[in-house]
Amino acid sequence: MSVTIKDVAKKAGVSPSTVSRVLSNHPRISRETSKKVRDIMEELGYHPNIMAKSLVSKTTNSICVILPKPAEELFNNLFFMELIRGIVTQANRSGYDVVLSSGANEKEEVEAVSRLLHGRRVDGAILLYSRHNDPVVEFLQTNQFPFVLVGRSDEYSGILSVDNDNVQAAYEATKHLISLGHQRIGFVSGPQNLIVSQDRLLGYRKALQDSNLEMRPEWIVEGEFLQESGYRAMSFFMNLPERPTALVVLDDVVSFGVLRGLHELGFKVPEDLSVVSFNNITLAELYTPPLTSVDIGIYQLGYTASQALIQLIQSDGDKQFLKRHIIPHRLIIRESSMFSLNNTR
């Protein structure tokens, strides 16, 4: 039996509406009434019931983060932790709570989101990386719920998104290898249906093309964001009759798999194979050897996503906020790619 607005009102000798107005800093409340009511609130230990408030105001001051389907896979990645940290920090700063949501499959995902948004449990959603024809995106669009996509969205127009320029990032990463003298550069992709995979592949292709380098289909390997994928890709490449001398790998954890495998087989990095990676999670610097990686500002990505979503919600869906935010990236060069082939020729 907790203390309600009525209890406060009675004790203070005013009406509930007055207490409510004190709470929301209504201008037409006299100094002394305000003081008196506040004192009583303090004395009774009053806390407004958020549910009741939400019911009438039709707003919950919370957002949900939808974890992508293969949560098992992605959760293993520091990447998501960092992203969520950015989201939670910003949301809390703006007075919003963050509800985590996931689903075993796409259907469950949509159900969860539907329950949260239709049920007015949250005001908006953050989607972490969308796929082509993502049913969740479709759901959110047709129902006109505010949401922000972390990742690209060019197939849908009028979507709020936060992303890197992944084409350019991959371009630079590849160019870096080329500038070191590499001519045979492989590519370890993430899942093909993720837009980020495609964008980075595009950048890689562009860089090779610009330098008139050969582009072999067998040098492009698809995988998941798992260490095993890296290991598998590595062993595939190293068994090729004509091996690449460098690899562009889409994720640090995958790169760790590559490096680990190379070490086991007695190959030297970067001498036998150079690696540039993406995401630059904190462990990248700490690995043996330290990993060259594109820092894509993960925390910033989450922080900005949260901020943009809340802005959209508070603007009541103003179209002007439905834009694409680009977070800058930066190539961090470390040992895994420090070796220049030119020097050894």
Next chain:
Amino acid sequence: MSVTIKDVAKKAGVSPSTVSRVLSNHPRISRETSKKVRDIMEELGYHPNIMAKSLVSKTTNSICVILPKPAEELFNNLFFMELIRGIVTQANRSGYDVVLSSGANEKEEVEAVSRLLHGRRVDGAILLYSRHNDPVVEFLQTNQFPFVLVGRSDEYSGILSVDNDNVQAAYEATKHLISLGHQRIGFVSGPQNLIVSQDRLLGYRKALQDSNLEMRPEWIVEGEFLQESGYRAMSFFMNLPERPTALVVLDDVVSFGVLRGLHELGFKVPEDLSVVSFNNITLAELYTPPLTSVDIGIYQLGYTASQALIQLIQSDGDKQFLKRHIIPHRLIIRESSMFSLNNTR
């Protein structure tokens, strides 16, 4: 303007209460009424308003996870990701949502929890690792809110907690080193105010004592759960006139710092220094060299915490559930400690 229970009622030609009863599978609703109402719900796309429901039922079907104060530090650790994965998975399975909450300092933490629980936004809380005299624990206790502590709690009685037997785990880890022939074993602790640090230190001490090994105060170094701490500890130990030959390190990420530093200085692991660690995050296996680590069942820890809390909530605070759950641990031996000193003598 979303569709409410009244809209469904009107269209179905029944009263709102009947619709509500259909929704909650009330026994005394006829088959045909139920079918009819359900069809209309489907047709109109009805979704119950969770806020309204919570208001009257005084229950929210959600719990919050309180991220410890130095979130910046801890978030960097795969450990938390794994823990949260366990929590979210179980909670969702039980029909609960998970709200993430954090605060920049202890005061903010208490405020956030107070808002969530007093404001009836969540039904209970999960605390990740408590400190001595944790103000959040105190708050939860005096207000009689259901909560579960991930970590030990023996100073407080009648608390629901989920934990490992950390004393025993550290004992085994240390014994493992001793069995390999090590006689000079150092200890890299976590923050001293964490109970987990103290428990493991105890286990380490006990193991040394049991084997009549020397216990030197300068071989015990306190740090944080950061790579830098490991690096610092390592350089401290290696500059000692009489170095330890093995280290017990409280966290994998800290161990990575140790290993990285050793590699930089040209020391060999495990020959020059063996390392056993705790937590066994996925990267432990993948590191160079692979890290011997005590697997404490992180996912299980989170899963169990969530399960126990929800059980407590649903039992309406039944004291019988206020017990301590112990999750089993297992020492995973890998290269960082595979070297036996006995063999080289």
Next chain:
DNA sequence: AAACTTATTTAAATCGTTTGCACAACCGAA
């Protein structure tokens, strides 16, 4: 002193559910 402002405060409706109680209809048994 009446009339008119302006500054505060209150009463009452509302948000979308749940649920105790009342009631009607039907059943078989006395």
Next chain:
DNA sequence: TTCGGTTGTGCAAACGATTTAAATAAGTTT
């Protein structure tokens, strides 16, 4: 026929806030 017992449904009062419109008090003009 009358009664006790089921079964199925509706009424209306909560739940704890916000908010519109109206009332009251206080201050200013004329």
